[in-house]
Amino acid sequence: METLFFLIITFVAIISAILVVTCKNPINSALSLIMTFFCLATYYVMLDAPFMAAVQVMVYAGAIMVLMVFTIMLLNIRVDASKKHSHKVVFSLIIGFFTFVNLAYVLFKSRVAVATGPYSADMIKQVGHTELIGKEMFTNFLLPFEITSILLLVAIVGAVILAKKKI
């Protein structure tokens, strides 16, 4: 059952990922990208990480892509359907081939790590995924969390300074 479900989702994910790069209209590309993010969220659910799935949809599909769509709409990119863009086919083929070789090497040569740590699927189900992430984030990973907060604060201040004409 789960395998069948996985195959259906993967099919949709791959089709929409292909559509992202082949669509002529940037808005349609953006829509396909949202669909891909949605499929990724489904994978998180299947990996017993519902919190990650919700955050994936909220942040990527719900916030970041809205900004992207906004930008596309405001720039009003209208595409000439007649014009064909060849993005240097030979060059990209070479790069694509080497990326494939690289990934295949990593996949076939690496082993699944033996030491899995204290987290198992049963434990996540018992304690709750959100609780575990919260606890780790505010105890063991407090410093990275604070640094990220400062980074965001700097970005907000920067945005305000850029947007305001008179401060």
Next chain:
Amino acid sequence: MGIEILGLPMMYYIAMVAKVLVAFVFVLLTVAYATYAERKIIGHMQVRLGPMRTGWHGLLQPIADGVKLFFKEEIIPSQASTFAFLVAPLIALIPAFITFAVIPFGGVIEVAGYKIPLQIAAYYDTAAGQVYDINVGVLYILAMSSLGVYGIVLAGWASNSKYSLMGGLRASAQMISYELAAGLAIISVFMLSGTLSLNKIVALQSGFGGFEWYLFKQPLAAFMFFICSLAEINRTPFDLPEAETELVSGFCTEYSSMKYAMFFMAEYANMVTVCALTTTLFLGGWNGPLTAAFPLLGPVYFIAKVYFLMFVCMWIRATLPRYRYDQLMHLGWKVFIPVALVNIVVTGIIGYFV
């Protein structure tokens, strides 16, 4: 009950399908008759009668409206981008309905020896003897409601008309900013409950005959969440994306026939969702007297509370004039978000000492 499919009893599948069908049909009917109720209530508030001609006191009006919209001509503007234009009503409608999957509308009922929790995305584990539901229910609702904005933005952009584009841009700015405020407002509820599962949040509010409701512990949060949600779903007094006096009909100016009806249904379904979520988070969900003895009373209390909140929405619409756009943004960013943040800090301090 001997038949098993893929390790789950047959009853499980029957219960799931039945729950989905009942909830979906019920929401559809509520949406249809909410339009009638709204016209009738606003009519009586303005000393008019509202619809009277179709059936007894206009009771068949929603059906007549539906038939009219079905048979209207379908127009797609020649300069519109067709794909986005066609897909936008669907994107608006589906998230509005899909959120009902996690809202609990009753306790556990027993049918032919099999216990069924009245919440679509939940099941009763006989071995553990308790109900399991999706443990990030509220986040799921927030995620789905953040997708609803695409329908409106795309509709505005794809129509290739000035009014639609203005409506779409206004809608996206408004929905993003109020989503933030609504999300911050309910954080203080989670600080009290310690869980994101809607089933457990309802269970926590069951004591003391209604005085355990989070409405009494977090009145500010309840008030802010309800108002921000009204703004997020573009209800009056925040219906700027379709301000008739300025923008004709906003983002759905170019839509006709069933596609227009889909936006309309999405708006009312969103209203039902917001009222159901407010009921679940602040008004004790399906809790009420005698629910332990008669489990079927749960849905009755739930529906009564949801309908009361929907009446409040219509009441607000009949009473308040529309906000101006800059006032709306000012209210969202400079009033609601700081107040919600202060509320979180105060809840944290009180929670630490009590």
